[in-house]
Amino acid sequence: MFYLRTTKTKSGATAVQIVRYENRKKIIIQHIGSAHNKEELTKLLQAGSLWVEKKAKQPPLFKQESSSQVLTLDKCKYLGFRYSLLYEVLSKLFVIFKYHLLHNKLLTDLVIARIASPSSKLQALEFLEKFVGSKYKERDLYRQMSAFHNLQSVVENKVLKVAKDEFNFNFTLVFYDVTTLYFESFTADELRKPGFSKDNKSQQPQIVIGLLVNQQGFPIAYHVFEGNKFEGKTLIPVILDFKTKHDIKTFTVVADAAMISFDNITALKQNGLQYIVAARTGSLSPKLITEVSLELNQQDKTTVRKKTAYGDLILEFSVKRFAKDKREMEKQVARAEYYLADKSKIKKAKFIKAGKNTKYELNNVLLEKTEQLLGIKGYYTNLEPEVTDRMIIDHYHNLWHVEQAFRIAKSDLQMRPIYHFKDTTIKAHILICFMALAVCKYMELKTGKSTKHIVNLLKSVTDARLINTLNNQEFTLRSPIDEETKGILQQLAAWY
Numbered sequence: 001m002f003y004l005r006t007t008k009t010k011s012g013a014t015a016v017q018i019v020r021y022e023n024r025k026k027i028i029i030q031h032i033g034s035a036h037n038k039e040e041l042t043k044l045l046q047a048g049s050l051w052v053e054k055k056a057k058q059p060p061l062f063k064q065e066s067s068s069q070v071l072t073l074d075k076c077k078y079l080g081f082r083y084s085l086l087y088e089v090l091s092k093l094f095v096i097f098k099y100h101l102l103h104n105k106l107l108t109d110l111v112i113a114r115i116a117s118p119s120s121k122l123q124a125l126e127f128l129e130k131f132v133g134s135k136y137k138e139r140d141l142y143r144q145m146s147a148f149h150n151l152q153s154v155v156e157n158k159v160l161k162v163a164k165d166e167f168n169f170n171f172t173l174v175f176y177d178v179t180t181l182y183f184e185s186f187t188a189d190e191l192r193k194p195g196f197s198k199d200n201k202s203q204q205p206q207i208v209i210g211l212l213v214n215q216q217g218f219p220i221a222y223h224v225f226e227g228n229k230f231e232g233k234t235l236i237p238v239i240l241d242f243k244t245k246h247d248i249k250t251f252t253v254v255a256d257a258a259m260i261s262f263d264n265i266t267a268l269k270q271n272g273l274q275y276i277v278a279a280r281t282g283s284l285s286p287k288l289i290t291e292v293s294l295e296l297n298q299q300d301k302t303t304v305r306k307k308t309a310y311g312d313l314i315l316e317f318s319v320k321r322f323a324k325d326k327r328e329m330e331k332q333v334a335r336a337e338y339y340l341a342d343k344s345k346i347k348k349a350k351f352i353k354a355g356k357n358t359k360y361e362l363n364n365v366l367l368e369k370t371e372q373l374l375g376i377k378g379y380y381t382n383l384e385p386e387v388t389d390r391m392i393i394d395h396y397h398n399l400w401h402v403e404q405a406f407r408i409a410k411s412d413l414q415m416r417p418i419y420h421f422k423d424t425t426i427k428a429h430i431l432i433c434f435m436a437l438a439v440c441k442y443m444e445l446k447t448g449k450s451t452k453h454i455v456n457l458l459k460s461v462t463d464a465r466l467i468n469t470l471n472n473q474e475f476t477l478r479s480p481i482d483e484e485t486k487g488i489l490q491q492l493a494a495w496y
Contacts, residue, residue, distance in 0.1 A: 002018050002019070002020050002029060002052045003018070003019050003020065003021075004016065004017075004018065004045060004048045004049065004052065005017045005018070005019045005026075006041070006045075009034060009088075009091075009092070010092060010095040011034075011091045011092060011094070011095050011100055012036075012100070013034040013035060013036050013088075013091070014034065014035045014036075014041055015031065015033075015034045015035075016031075016032040016033055016034075016035065016041070016044040016045060016047075016048050017029075017030065017031050017032060017048075018030040018031075018032065018048060018051055018052060030051060030478075031478070032044050032047050032048045032051065032476070032478070033047070033084055033088075033463060033476055033478065034084070034088050034091075040133075043473070043474050043475050043476065044475075044476070046473055046475045047475035047476050047477065050475060075468060075469055075470055076466040076467065076468060076469065077466065077467045077469055078464065078465070078466060079465040079466065079467055079474065080130070080465050081131075081462040081463060081464050081465060082131050082132060082133055082462065082463045082465065082476070083116060083131045083132065083458070083459050083461075083462060083463075084132075084462075084463040084476070084478070085458055085461040085462075085463070085478070085481070086112075086116055086455070086458035086459055086461075087112060087116075087132050089458055089489065089492060090112050090115060090116075090439065091108075091112075092492075092493075093439055093442065093443070093492065094108055094111075094439070096162065096166075096442075097158055097159065097162055097435075097438065097439065097442075098158045098161070099111070099155075099158065099435065101158075102151060102154065102155070104144070104148075104151075105134070106136055106140065106141065106144055107144075107148055107151075107432070107435075109128050109132070109134050109136075110124055110432050111432055111435045111436050111439070112128075112132070113127050113128055114413055114432055114433060114436040115412075115413070115436045115439060115440060115451070115455060116131075116455060116459065117131075118412070118413050118414035119414070120419055121141055121145070121429075122138065122141070125138065125141060145424075145425055145428045146422065146424040146425055146428065147424070147428075148427075148428035148431050148432070149424055149427035149428050149430075149431055151431060152427070152431055153245075155431060155434065155435055156220070156221050156222075156434075159219065159220060159434075159435075159438045160220050160221070160246075162218075162438070162442065163214050163218050163220050166442070167214060167216055167218055167445065169214045169215075169218070169220065171246065171248050171251050172251055172252065173214075173215055173251065173252050173254065173395065174212050174213070174214065174220070174239075174242070174251060174252070174253050174254070175212070175213050175214070175215070175217075175253075175254045175255070175398060175399050175401060175402050176210065176211070176212050176235060176238065176239070176253055176254070176255045176259070176402070177210075177211060177255065177256060177399065177402035177403065177406070178208055178209060178210045178211070178225075178231040178234055178258075179198050179208075179209050179211070179406045179410075180195070180196070180197050180198045180199060180206045180207070180208055180209070180227070181199075181206060181207055181209060181410075181415060181416040181417075181418055182197060182199050182201040182204045182205070182206040182416055182417055182418070183204055183205050183206065183207075183417055183418045183419070183421075184204075184417040184418070184419055185204065185205060185421065186203070186204060186205070187205065187421070188205040188227075189205075189421075190226065190423075191207060191224075191226050191227070191423050191426065192205035192206065192207060192226075192227055192421070192426075193205055193206070193226050193227035193228040194206065194227060194228065195208070195227045195228035195229070196230075196231075199416065204417075205227055206227035207224055207225065207226065207227050207418075207426065208224075208225040208226065208227060208229045208231065208234065209222060209223070209224060209225075209430065210222065210223040210225065210231075210234045210235075210238045211402060211405060211406065212238065212242060213401055213402050213405055215398055215401070216401060216445055217401025217402065217404055217405050217441060217445075218438070218441050218442070218445065219405055219434060219437050219438050219441060221238070221242055222430065222434050223237070223238045223241070224426075224427055224430055231258045231259070232258050232259050232260070232261050232264065235253075235255060235259045235264055236263075236264055236267045236268070239253055239268070239271075239273065240267075240271060243271065243273070249272065250272045250273060250274065251273065251274070252273070252274040252275065252276060252383065252395075253268070253273060253274070253275050253276075254275075254276045254277075254395055254396055254398070254399050255275070255276075255277050255278075255399070256277070256278050256399060257277065257278035257279060257280050259277055260277045260278070260279065260280070260310065260380060262309065262310070265310050265311065265380075265382075268382075269382060274381070274382055274383050275311070275380070275381060275382060276379055276380075276381045276383070276392055276395055276396050277310075277379065277380045277381070278377070278378070278379055278380075278396065279310075279313055279315075279377075279378030279379055279380050280378075281315070281373050281376055281377065281378045282369070282370075282373065284378075286369065288306065289369060289372050289373060290372060292304055292306070292315050292376065293372040293373070293376070296315065296316075296317040296376065297317075298317055298319075298322065298375065299317060300317065300318060300319040301316065301317070301318065302316070302317050303315065303316045303317075303389040303390070303393070305385070305389060308380070310380045311380045311381055311382040312380070312381050312382070312383075312385075313378055313379070313380055314378065314379045314380075314381065314389045314392055314393065315376055315377070315378045315379075316376070316377055316378075316379075316389070316393055317375050317376050318375050318377070319375065321375045321376075321377060322374050322375025323375075325373075325374045325375055326374055326375075329370055329371070329374065332349070332350045332351055333351055333362075333367065335349050335350075336349050336350065336351040336352045336362060337362070339352060339360075340352065340360060340361070340362065343360065346360055350366075351363050351366060351367055351370075353366075379392055379393060379396055405437060405441065408437060408440055408441065408444075408451055409433055409437050412440060412450075412451045412452055412455075413433055413436050413437060413440070415429075415430075415433045443492060446491050446492055447488055447491045447492065449488065454488060457484060457485045457488055458485065458488070460479075460482075460485070461478065461479055461480075461481050461485060462478070462479050463476040463477065463478045463479075464476060464477045464478075464479070
């Protein structure tokens, strides 16, 4: 025999389920849905009763129609569908992040909309009303949104706790990188400024975003800078703020070559911090390049360590990198020779230099230097020699996780272009995207699947909304959940 059961979920909603009992054990047969108010609960209970009667030919104890009356589809009107499973799963994950303790349903619903259907804020309200059933007024959006950015520290602390509890983050190693986000506008101000664009939108104003992640790419903090801020000048403010905010004595920061400068290295040392930063090998002295090239002798995975003003310089030769660098150099040389063959076509290109009387010629000095550096990559660090060259190189190679996080934010969450123009709403937009990014990265790490794949699976399970034209009562019917989706739900601990 089947029974209707209601139970409270962690998010505070009331789940309606079909269950049966076998050897005194409860077995959940079907999840009808989760209600957030009395009206929704009534509709779900009605849908559950219909399910029991249809599947088991078992009349309910309390029928709302006479026992001889059977509801058929021709007596129903289709009202549309909703992504209730997707909403329920994300709401469960929000409990893990303690987002529900922010007590701001509009904010958390905007985060859900950013994950499920990234778009403008007004389009997000339309999505929430049509496919989730949450209705908000436009004026509520603009009234509340300008205050969202004040929650940054609170949100970062909640996300950081997930990093510690779920992914064993212990502050010893952090990864840092920056990206740019452009605006659908050509009007600049104190925050939105044109600068070096990573999106090839140099004519449009932008902002610079600095992001800290753990070794697995899970985001832990972010900063917003004006659009013309040189990325090398963002490192120290971000790192020192993180160190002070969490009262950390020391840790190691990993960053790319754009962060290397004598001032940055000095500031990191003065604050007792360790670093692993990529070196620009092309700027090394010819003497050192020749010396290193001879010592490495093109032996795969061989390393050398040299003392410099920036700390220890570790250089490694890689056969795979050599092949890639060589192909690129040969293309550049061929391009230079093509232009030199016909001076009327001369253009600025690598390996071309202007000689005496503005006569263009092949830059043989640069070519020789480039050949010596083929397959060689360098890293600066102040870690003690007890931390091996291989460990330092391996740590640096994990920096790609920051780039991946930016790809998720820009592609899956469509973080840019930005349509806001006030500082407060711009920062609110970044906060929403950061909250969404943390949840997306959590799902990816727990399942091994991409955000896009997970969201598509959850959106494939829909709740059809039907209304009984005999009594104007609405109920829902959920489409079947396939085995892959069930597996995702179990990995996310979101299975009922």
